[in-house]
Amino acid sequence: MAKIEFLNLGKQPITNNFLNNPKPKKEFFYNLKVTFDEKSKIVSLSNFVQPEKMFNETYAHRASMSKTMLLSNYKLSNYIKKRFAPRSILEIGSNDGIFLKNFNNILSIGVEPCKNLALITDEMGIKTYSNFWDINLAKKIVNKYNAFEFIYSANTISHIHNLKETISAVEMSLSDNGIFVIEDPSLLEVLKKISYDQFYDEHAYVFSILGIFNLLSETELEIFDIQKTSTHGGSQRIYIKKKKNKINISQKVNNAIKSELDFGMSKYETYKKFAKKVESSKKKLINIFENLKKNKKKIIGYGATYKSATVLNYCGINTKYIDYFVDTTETKQGKYTPGTHIPIIKPSEALDSSVDYAFLGAWNFKKEIFSKEKKFIKRGGKFITHVPTPRII
Numbered sequence: 001m002a003k004i005e006f007l008n009l010g011k012q013p014i015t016n017n018f019l020n021n022p023k024p025k026k027e028f029f030y031n032l033k034v035t036f037d038e039k040s041k042i043v044s045l046s047n048f049v050q051p052e053k054m055f056n057e058t059y060a061h062r063a064s065m066s067k068t069m070l071l072s073n074y075k076l077s078n079y080i081k082k083r084f085a086p087r088s089i090l091e092i093g094s095n096d097g098i099f100l101k102n103f104n105n106i107l108s109i110g111v112e113p114c115k116n117l118a119l120i121t122d123e124m125g126i127k128t129y130s131n132f133w134d135i136n137l138a139k140k141i142v143n144k145y146n147a148f149e150f151i152y153s154a155n156t157i158s159h160i161h162n163l164k165e166t167i168s169a170v171e172m173s174l175s176d177n178g179i180f181v182i183e184d185p186s187l188l189e190v191l192k193k194i195s196y197d198q199f200y201d202e203h204a205y206v207f208s209i210l211g212i213f214n215l216l217s218e219t220e221l222e223i224f225d226i227q228k229t230s231t232h233g234g235s236q237r238i239y240i241k242k243k244k245n246k247i248n249i250s251q252k253v254n255n256a257i258k259s260e261l262d263f264g265m266s267k268y269e270t271y272k273k274f275a276k277k278v279e280s281s282k283k284k285l286i287n288i289f290e291n292l293k294k295n296k297k298k299i300i301g302y303g304a305t306y307k308s309a310t311v312l313n314y315c316g317i318n319t320k321y322i323d324y325f326v327d328t329t330e331t332k333q334g335k336y337t338p339g340t341h342i343p344i345i346k347p348s349e350a351l352d353s354s355v356d357y358a359f360l361g362a363w364n365f366k367k368e369i370f371s372k373e374k375k376f377i378k379r380g381g382k383f384i385t386h387v388p389t390p391r392i393i
């Protein structure tokens with residue numbers, strides 16, 4: 001059985017490479033292709049980009065920039081306290097502390113390779129290791145603090161290339177009754193929503209439950225519960241325990257696997273069909289931009305997300321179509337989007353009366369954005385989205 005390529009999204013930049021200059025002398029590009037492994041059912045990028053090129057001290061994404069994410073992390077932390085009452089927590093990929101800051105009364109340790117982010121949580125008083133997660137780091141941390149009762153990792157395990165080592169490092173860091181929770185975008189949702197922008201340099205994997213189930217089958221870990229969440233356009237929270245821990249396994253696990261099998265996610269043809277839909281999505285989106293530009297409409301981008309780099313570069317949407325992007329993240333403001341070199345500005349200057357349309361780079365925060373931009377909507381301003389199908393709203 002083999003790994004088979006099913007999607008080619010063309011030349012793509014490093015999504016974190018927000019540029020200081022609209023005409024950079026040098027910019028790194030790679031060919032973004034996506035592969036299905038017929039044996040493990042895992043979907044991954046065909047070629048991984050060197051981690052140090054992506055995750056370093058210039059990392060721009062701050063999870064706390066959205067009210068939706070702040071609330072979601074607050075609610076989750078309360079739920080974890082109630083359901084598991086852990087006395088120690090390790091977070092792999094702690095970003096700016098959006099999750100760990102809710103646990104100030106118990107031992108909380110962060111792991112965050114991006115030094116600028118690790119500094120933020122260190123300053124909050126949360127001991128943070130600014131390293132990549134691997135066996136050596138796990139050994140070091142466990143030697144110092146013992147095994148953890150709760151390990152959490154949101155939007156990070158899908159970013160780490162060596163899955164087997166990642167899981168072994170978790171196995172050695174988790175106490176026998178410990179709980180490991182991972183949260184990442186759901187592959188089923190990507191296939192349903194044609195949200196092909198979940199594929200980019202950092203997303204080495206987009207996980208199915210099936211893939212994680214197969215990955216864990218050779219380890220001492222197993223899935224015992226699953227929650228679907230609406231964050232990041234449709235994610236899944238997978239609850240994992242050691243096999244020797246006798247917590248009941250929820251029926252939701254079998255149900256989720258059945259839904260994926262019913263959707264055809266164990267078959268290559270399903271992914272090939274998805275690739276055809278991606279091509280058609282590209283044509284439709286370009287058409288929308290072309291028509292609006294013919295009619296001299298002013299279009300801006302809303303949310304200079306990492307995801308949007310895939311759409312913009314794949315569809316060739318650049319300054320010919322979009323005047324600028326607006327983004328609340330200070331470290332992105334004053335810079336230019338990777339590959340397409342569109343200026344990024346701060347919200348106070350963005351949606352003036354000259355703007356007719358805003359392309360939703362942050363389509364996953366549509367609700368939050370719509371409620372914030374009532375004035376723009378009231379005066380006839382419209383949004384463009386490519387999910388689930390390119391259209392004007």
Ligand code: DWN
Nearest residue numbers: 061065066155202303305306307326327328329362365
């Ligand atoms: O996995 C990853 C996710 C969790 O975060 C990383 N690999 C990188 C990053 O991906 P992203 O950029 O696609 O994530 P978001 O959370 O969809 O980014 C939203 C962006 O939109 C932020 O830059 C903030 C911005 N934003 C805004 O300008 N106004 C967001 C909201 C809600 C707003 O009102």
